[in-house]
Amino acid sequence: MARTIVVSGGGTGIGRAVAARFAADGDRVVIIGRRADVLEKAAGELGATALPADLSEPAQVERVRAALADRFGSIDVLDNNAGGNVERHGDLGGVAERWTANFRANVLTAVLPTEAFRDLLNPSGRIVFISSIAAFRRSNGTSYGPMKATLHPYAFDLAAALGPRGITVNVVAPGYIENTEFFRDTMDDERRATLIAQTHTGRAGTPQDVAETVYWLASPGAGHVTAQIIQVNGGAERGR
Ligand SMILES: NC(=O)c1ccc[n+]([C@@H]2O[C@H](COP(=O)([O-])OP(=O)(O)OC[C@H]3O[C@@H](n4cnc5c(N)ncnc54)[C@H](OP(=O)(O)O)[C@@H]3O)[C@@H](O)[C@H]2O)c1
Numbered sequence: 001m002a003r004t005i006v007v008s009g010g011g012t013g014i015g016r017a018v019a020a021r022f023a024a025d026g027d028r029v030v031i032i033g034r035r036a037d038v039l040e041k042a043a044g045e046l047g048a049t050a051l052p053a054d055l056s057e058p059a060q061v062e063r064v065r066a067a068l069a070d071r072f073g074s075i076d077v078l079d080n081n082a083g084g085n086v087e088r089h090g091d092l093g094g095v096a097e098r099w100t101a102n103f104r105a106n107v108l109t110a111v112l113p114t115e116a117f118r119d120l121l122n123p124s125g126r127i128v129f130i131s132s133i134a135a136f137r138r139s140n141g142t143s144y145g146p147m148k149a150t151l152h153p154y155a156f157d158l159a160a161a162l163g164p165r166g167i168t169v170n171v172v173a174p175g176y177i178e179n180t181e182f183f184r185d186t187m188d189d190e191r192r193a194t195l196i197a198q199t200h201t202g203r204a205g206t207p208q209d210v211a212e213t214v215y216w217l218a219s220p221g222a223g224h225v226t227a228q229i230i231q232v233n234g235g236a237e238r239g240r
Helices: 013-023 036-046 058-071 095-120 144-165 189-197 207-217
Strands: 004-008 028-033 049-052 075-080 121-130 168-174 229-232
Touching: 004 013, 004 095, 013 028, 013 036, 013 075, 013 207, 028 036, 036 049, 049 058, 058 095, 075 095, 095 121, 095 144, 121 144, 121 207, 144 168, 168 207, 207 229
Parallel strands: 004 028, 004 075, 028 049, 075 121, 121 168, 168 229
Antiparallel strands: none
């Protein structure tokens, strides 16, 4: 039976691959992001519904919640994928600005939709957060890793609270994933080679690697897997 799947940041990169994976099953897929044009294009290609919004803004999250309730009534899967290391993407000034920006980009974009949509989840529903290898090791001197790590105990508390409703809550923490907008113009051949050399698999991760993991966590067979963090990094976090 078709399910209703909500993917934040579903217009690009990992989120788009997650949306495509569920759409391939005939599920109803809703993608959320700030850039309406990017979102509409992806939605058209995937047969998904685009709901443009900045998920760090409570009023916009409430608007999305109302649209979901109105159009679908309930949802089955919430993939909190929106995020990124905004310290590297802008000309942010001091420490407070940089940490606040990454808090908004990685914590609020996950916590606000979760709190707003949790009562829409059906029994056997799923919540998945997208964290990062940066939450387990160094974060290039940025607040990105600390902000992703914030999501882990939040997910564990949610898993305890929602378990009695049959809902699982898990975290997927990718390593280096190429073919996304994450690195923008900061990636070069030397850095890419360094990141690949850290893996045991000898390759970069792909959005599909992460999408298949989210898809599995959302499957009936993963119903007893909750409050876990699944790392998708080719072993890179363990070190060579
Ligand atoms: N690529 C990697 O190597 C890697 C590794 C570990 C973890 N991750 C994590 O994986 C997730 C997906 O990133 P990606 O690699 O696929 O990069 P990406 O292509 O930049 O995707 C990020 C998505 O999030 C959306 N987004 C960002 N801020 C938002 C906001 N305030 N409200 C709504 N949507 C927002 C963006 O769309 P708009 O700009 O249009 O809003 C974009 O579609 C992120 O959480 C990232 O931190 C990535």
